[in-house]
Amino acid sequence: MNRLITSWGAYDLTRFPEDPRDPLRAWSAADAYLLRHLAGEDGGPAGSEEAAKPVDLSGTVAVVGDRWGALTTALAEHGPTLITDSFLAREATRANVARAGFAPDAVRLSTTGDAPPSRIDVLLVRVPKSLALLEDQLHRLAPALHAGTVVVGTGMVTEIHTSTLDLFERIIGPTRTSLARQKARLIFSTPDPEREAGPSPWPRSYVLDDDSGAGAGLTAVNHAGVFCAERLDIGTRFLLQHLPTGRGAEGRGAHIVDLGCGNGVLGTAAAVADPEATVTFIDESYPAVASAEATFRANAAETTRARFIAGDALSAVPAGSVDLVLNNPPFHSHQATSGATAWRMFAGARAALRPGGELWVVGNRHLDYHVKLRKLFGNSQVVAGNPKFVVLRAVKRDR
Known part of the structure; x- marks a missing residue:
């Protein structure tokens, strides 16, 4: 204080x-x-x-x-x-x-x-x-x-x-x-009453190209202030190329959370791949949540269930209710570089996941997210990597 x-x-x-x-x-x-x-x-x-x-x-x-x-x-x-x-x-x-x-x-x-x-x-x-x-x-x-x-x-x-x-x-x-x-x-x-600035040019949209993995062909809608609003960021693109599917228990669709959803292309791609899934989009940014909802509505089937939450990590999601969390965490908060946001997201994911549920994370190699995941989950697997990014998978085990 x-x-x-x-x-x-x-x-x-x-x-x-x-x-x-x-x-x-x-x-x-x-x-x-x-x-x-x-x-x-x-x-x-x-x-x-x-x-x-x-x-x-x-x-x-x-x-x-x-x-x-x-x-x-x-x-x-x-x-x-x-x-x-x-x-x-x-x-x-x-x-x-x-x-x-x-x-x-x-x-x-x-x-x-x-x-x-x-x-x-x-x-x-x-x-x-x-x-x-x-x-x-x-x-x-x-x-x-x-x-x-x-x-x-x-x-x-x-x-x-x-x-x-x-x-x-x-x-x-x-x-x-x-x-x-x-x-x-x-x-x-000094306001000029004669000035007519016109309407805001936002939101804007673009179509994901063929190199976007499970997101190829999707329309991404972006409100002003959303991360990488003009183009798909390369970390999200890399995770889309390795997007997991089929994580629901037998007899029901998966509950998937797009955590720190941004414009919602990760959760939307998961929803398109599995129309039986329920997808929850969460971000602390109100424009991001609005973007995610617009992206989802532009691409997913009307029967697919979705929720859109502006909140702090997974605090609004019941414990043990999630099958899969997709996450491209920010490493800054309001211009301050910090690992606290990622840690809060990972800890929240562990609490929200059911036993056997999985957290999939994409991040820059130098951020060493695997160390945080091993501390929280007791495990961390490298799913894919390139010179800049790594996709990690952690599974919630019974302890």
Whole structure:
């Protein structure tokens, strides 16, 4: 837990799921810079005197992309709406707002798939890693802005590029930046009521080529911000070339989980190969879950059963209910490189699998996932490998 000190108070903030051993902070210099600007303490456009005036927060305040709820928590007394693509960020915000002593309804928690507020007076944007996600959200929010809307973005200097500013300029209006403070920078856009940015170009789709194994010929649908939204990533392609089948017990279809599903091509390919299966798609990203559902609907038989869950690993899946887990785990979480996500996924898979159930994982060779699997399952088999990737299989044994 770490404390963020602001003009509105001091807040003890944590990430989600909360881990006392996690050394990573739940807020950044970019968050602190934006809050100082809102309070009139620092950070107006370069060469201006606007920083001396606090921002009027009495109207409708929307906060986009708040990674762990630092901005939303600090501004909770103003009733902001959080718009997030992340289940983990949403739950962290919920916990941080409660820890700060606010009622659950003090803030509105919404996702990138929900309808945005009809009018926004103050729009605060934590610049995301994905330029596509920023583009999509600015398109969606632009109709709610008016000539008097205050629009401020924030990010670390390494996260704000010319292409970032071009999006604000093209979709919102004239855009300037602040001076850098503690390696962070602010973005200021003035809404232009005459500007017609048009609809978002997302979602997009493409057809998997003949080298995609069990996925060949499938249509992949991708919402903005989903990993490898423009093309099939090579790790998933490699697992599709070795996709397992026939894991259900005699007399029933298999229960397959596509864990960290992304656009859902792994689970969809499994469903197409086994129409009797039940497939559960899980990701912490709301756009990913929406993509997976769209991919599944575009390819699988209407009789195939499927569930789509935005959640943390397999926490929402009953123990001992799964026959097969397919997983291409990320090795980063909100830009922080970490093996914690993969470990949580593997541990959740072991709990969710029935005895004899299998976890199939694809990953870069250097990540040594086989070591984690042997610790958890007591076994790990190399199914296939190439110079970059390895496909591993672990079986849940009775102990």
